[in-house]
Amino acid sequence: MNIDIQKINAIAIEAGKAILEVYNDEQAASSVSYKSDNSPLTLADMRSNEVIVAGLEKAYPEIPVLSEESADVDCEVRKNWDYYWCVxxxxxxKEFINRNGEFTVxxxxxxKDAPVLGVIYVPCKETLYYGDANGSFxxxxxxxxxxxxxxxKPDDxxxxxxRSHADGSEAExxxxxxxxxxxxxGSSLKFCLIAEGLAQIYYRKGPTMEWDTAAGxxxxxxxxxxxQGINGEAFVYNKLSLRNPGFVCRVPFEGR
Structure with missing residues (x-):
């Protein structure tokens, strides 16, 4: 599949601009509803989703889109996808609501079941991270x-x-x-810190969804x-349930 990652970068940046329009409008930013699982939904989520879905469908109409805000695709349909966008x-x-700037697109x-391209945009820092077969940038x-x-690193x-989902098993x-x-x-910034060498390990017992982890x-x-999974198993996508098991993202260590 020949994908121009710069087109995806541009879509992510446009989505980030849509988010900031809401973020910088205190009245709009304070408008929060809740989904059936009690997770928060803001106007910024919806506007960003509109920008991304429209952009991806225009650039690559043959590739289906699975987004957090439109995730009700039957597994019987999804299982036949060779490629798809996970958004x-x-x-x-929560970082958006708390106004600490640590949110991403x-x-x-x-x-099939593995991420081959990822783009993460940090609107408040105007910083873009992306990676494909050519490396990460x-x-x-x-x-x-x-x-x-x-x-x-061998040590240190x-x-x-x-920041919002600490787990007691992490220290062990x-x-x-x-x-x-x-x-x-906050958010997928943790993967970015690993990718740019500022941290060496990120452990998460759960819960997360596939769109939380795929780009990172x-x-x-x-x-x-x-x-990989906490016990060393492969970490895969397009599962029957889109909920992830626990995982660890880290650098190699003593042959592991």
Whole structure:
């Protein structure tokens, strides 16, 4: 599949602009509804989703789109997809509501059960991360893209965890690795920290959905990191249930 990742980058940036229009309007930003699972939904989620779906359907009409805001596609239909877009139009809705700027736009291309391309845009920082078979890159607005790589280290690892979803089992799991420092970050930014070598491990017991991880998975993978289930199993997509099991994203360690 021949995909021009720059077209996807442009769509993510446009979606980020739509989010910021809401974010910078205090009245609009404070308008929050809740889905059936009690997860928050903002006007920014919906506007970003409209931009992304329209952009992807125009650029690549032959590739179906699975988005958090339109995820009710029957598995009997999904299982026949060779390629599809996996989209989170606003990852880190709680960060958006809390106004800490740590929210992202996530777009990934899935081939069968694996992500092969990922784009993450951070609207408040005007920072773009993306990765495909050519490697992973970071680009600030108005600057050239710079290739990024996960940093393998024998010791003094930095772990990164969720700002909004900390888990008590994290310390026990991380004790098997040479972690000496811990950071917290919102949304898919945790994958970006791994990909650019600022952290070496991200453990998450759950829960997450496929659109939460797909873009970050692709970027981390193409930077040289590993993404797997907590017990070392393959971490796959287009499952019967779109809910993910626990996972760890990390750099290689002593042959593992």
């Amino acid at each position: 989170d139009p606003l990852d880190g809705t 996530n777009i990934a291309l899935i081939h 970071k680009q600030l607005t108005g600057e050239d893209a710079v290739q990024i790589k996960a940093t393998e 690892w930095v772990s990164v965890g969720s 799991y991380l004790s098997a690795f040479p972690v000496t420092e811990q950071l917290s970050a 998975h692709a970027i981390a993978l193409q930077s040289g990191a590993i993404m």
